[in-house]
Amino acid sequence: MKQMSIICVLFLSFIFAQNHPNSVSTSNAIARWDGEYPIVFSVFGDNYEMNSIFVSISQQLSSLDTLLDFIITTGDHTAGGDSSGYAEYISHIDSINIPWITTMGNHEINDSLGWDRFNEYFGYPDFFFDIGNARFIVLTNCYPADEVVSGTENVYYMFTSSQLDWLENLLADWDGYKFVFVHVPPYLQGHIIIGTLGSIGYSPDYDSCLTERFTNLLKDYNVYVCFCGHFHIYDRWTPENERYGDVTYIITGGAGASLTPWVYGAPSGGSFYHFLIMELYEDGTLVQHIVRPDTVDDGFITTEFDTVYEFTFYPPSSIKSNNISSSEIDIPYPNPFNNSITIPVMSEEKYIRIFNTSGKIVRTIPVENNRKVTWHPGNSIKSGIYLINGIKILYLR
Numbered sequence: 001m002k003q004m005s006i007i008c009v010l011f012l013s014f015i016f017a018q019n020h021p022n023s024v025s026t027s028n029a030i031a032r033w034d035g036e037y038p039i040v041f042s043v044f045g046d047n048y049e050m051n052s053i054f055v056s057i058s059q060q061l062s063s064l065d066t067l068l069d070f071i072i073t074t075g076d077h078t079a080g081g082d083s084s085g086y087a088e089y090i091s092h093i094d095s096i097n098i099p100w101i102t103t104m105g106n107h108e109i110n111d112s113l114g115w116d117r118f119n120e121y122f123g124y125p126d127f128f129f130d131i132g133n134a135r136f137i138v139l140t141n142c143y144p145a146d147e148v149v150s151g152t153e154n155v156y157y158m159f160t161s162s163q164l165d166w167l168e169n170l171l172a173d174w175d176g177y178k179f180v181f182v183h184v185p186p187y188l189q190g191h192i193i194i195g196t197l198g199s200i201g202y203s204p205d206y207d208s209c210l211t212e213r214f215t216n217l218l219k220d221y222n223v224y225v226c227f228c229g230h231f232h233i234y235d236r237w238t239p240e241n242e243r244y245g246d247v248t249y250i251i252t253g254g255a256g257a258s259l260t261p262w263v264y265g266a267p268s269g270g271s272f273y274h275f276l277i278m279e280l281y282e283d284g285t286l287v288q289h290i291v292r293p294d295t296v297d298d299g300f301i302t303t304e305f306d307t308v309y310e311f312t313f314y315p316p317s318s319i320k321s322n323n324i325s326s327s328e329i330d331i332p333y334p335n336p337f338n339n340s341i342t343i344p345v346m347s348e349e350k351y352i353r354i355f356n357t358s359g360k361i362v363r364t365i366p367v368e369n370n371r372k373v374t375w376h377p378g379n380s381i382k383s384g385i386y387l388i389n390g391i392k393i394l395y396l397r
Contacts, residue, residue: 019093019100021122026129029067029070029099033131037282040067045183045229046277047256050088050105053273054256055086056293058096060303061275068098068277068387072136074229074252075105076282081097081114104140104227105183108157114143122330126163133176134280139163141182141197141214149203157184157202162215177284177315178223185228185251186211188244195230219245224315225285229253232260234290235269236311243268246316250288252276266308283389285353286316287361312359314387322374335393343373343388355387362386 019025020023033039035297042061047054063073078085086106095101104125109115111256118125125140150157170180187198189205197214198206207344218226225248235251253260254274262271279291290309296301345367352373354363362381365373383397 020090021091021094021392022038022101022127023123025070025101025139025350026127029101030131032099033069035132037132038253038279038287039132040069040132040277040279042068042071042277043074043181043250043273044225044252044255045105046076046232046253047104048076049079049085049256050092057255057273058092059276059301060291060294062096062097063301063303064277065097068306070099071096072138072181072227073102073103073179073255075103075142075184075226076107076229076253076257077102077105078108078114081108081111081117082115083113083117085111086117089332090121091159094113101138103138103181103183103229104142105362106142106153106157107261109142112154114145124246126166128170130174130176132280135174135176135181136179136181137170138321139167140180141184141209145203146312151201156204156209157197158204159197159211159214164210164213167214168217168221171217171223177280178221180218180223180226182226182228184230185249185292186215186226188215188237188239188249190239190241190243191249192231204233215244219243219359220249222316223247224284225250225313227252231260232257232261233269233346234309235262235264236273236288237264237268248313250276267311270309277305281353285315285389286315287311287359288313307360310360312361312387332388332391336396339394340374341393343375345371345373352388357385358388 002358023089039057044057057322061068077089102122104118120144126138128135128137135308141159142159143157143158145154146156185192185196187196193199197211198209228249228251230253231251232253233251234254236335238246238247246331254272256273256314259271262269272294274290277291279287286310291303292306335341345352350367352365352367353361354375356362363375364374365374377395381395386395
């Protein structure tokens with residue numbers, strides 16, 4: 001009877017499928033975007049099963065139907081990768097009206113047939129799609145093994161040479177903003193090593209798993225953010241060094257699996273359940289919101305941003321220069337200022353956002369039919385450093 005119910009669930013999910021395979025959900029995401037910035041998407045991973053945390057997160061996401069352009073995960077959604085795990089996950093995501101894109105994790109392939117199931121239901125785990133001025137690239141770094149090779153798992157944690165050749169071609173071919181999604185974080189010297197690609201206990205070793213070539217590609221081709229899962233925590237790190245460049249690495253694995261203790265605290269990390277909402281603006285500004293799951297069964301769905309973890313990213317100058325011509329770049333003046341500041345406006349901008357040094361928006365100014373905007377902070381704004389289009393300005397009251 002149980003086997004029959006699983007078959008029925010899978011059969012019905014294919015009839016009414018809207019969020020698998022990934023080719024369908026990415027096409028839906030492209031069609032859903034109305035051409036207006038920001039591009040808004042949610043990222044999270046690591047739930048394993050349909051527990052109360054994951055169900056609550058899904059309900060909250062559904063309540064944001066008019067806000068989100070798509071959802072993209074960082075893997076580990078199907079428990080042991082068996083048929084019942086896939087059936088449960090597929091039936092759940094196909095009930096969501098927002099395009100839902102799935103990344104492969106190690107739990108998807110723990111079962112001996114898990115790899116084949118993922119390919120059958122979602123398509124090959126390496127793919128990409130473009131929306132506006134952004135390219136989103138998804139690839140697996142988990143491969144099935146015939147025996148236990150990594151800890152207690154029959155999983156190889158690695159990239160292949162042909163896979164990274166494919167990635168390099170995609171990165172080299174795109175001048176806009178680039179986002180990469182994998183399950184297991186790469187080995188990042190100076191930040192996290194244990195439990196990452198190429199670390200002790202994982203097979204193959206550091207050199208053979210090609211984690212260094214992967215991070216070199218992200219650095220050399222100016223990837224904006226690499227999203228990962230695997231750790232059941234939140235973590236954000238921008239190395240800004242010679243080895244890794246300006247790539248930001250974000251781990252978001254708080255969708256329901258048992259939490260992992262974490263050494264990095266707020267606002268750059270923490271061990272808590274969550275999902276991310278990212279807003280990508282046309283000028284490359286990327287605003288991150290974190291939402292905690294609403295698990296109170298009171299009949300109301302509450303979705304509130306955790307202000308402690310609000311953050312605003314600015315693309316590396318090498319990315320920005322590819323998206324803004326030199327004739328469009330200008331500088332706010334006077335700087336410093338004590339009454340008002342004039343802000344040159346690029347032709348495509350519809351509003352100017354002013355941020356404090358914590359990345360929070362302090363003022364949004366609509367752009368009218370001219371190429372300049374004047375900001376009068378007034379008494380409500382404290383003296384200090386603020387940011388406009390990534391440029392620091394100093395307000396002196």
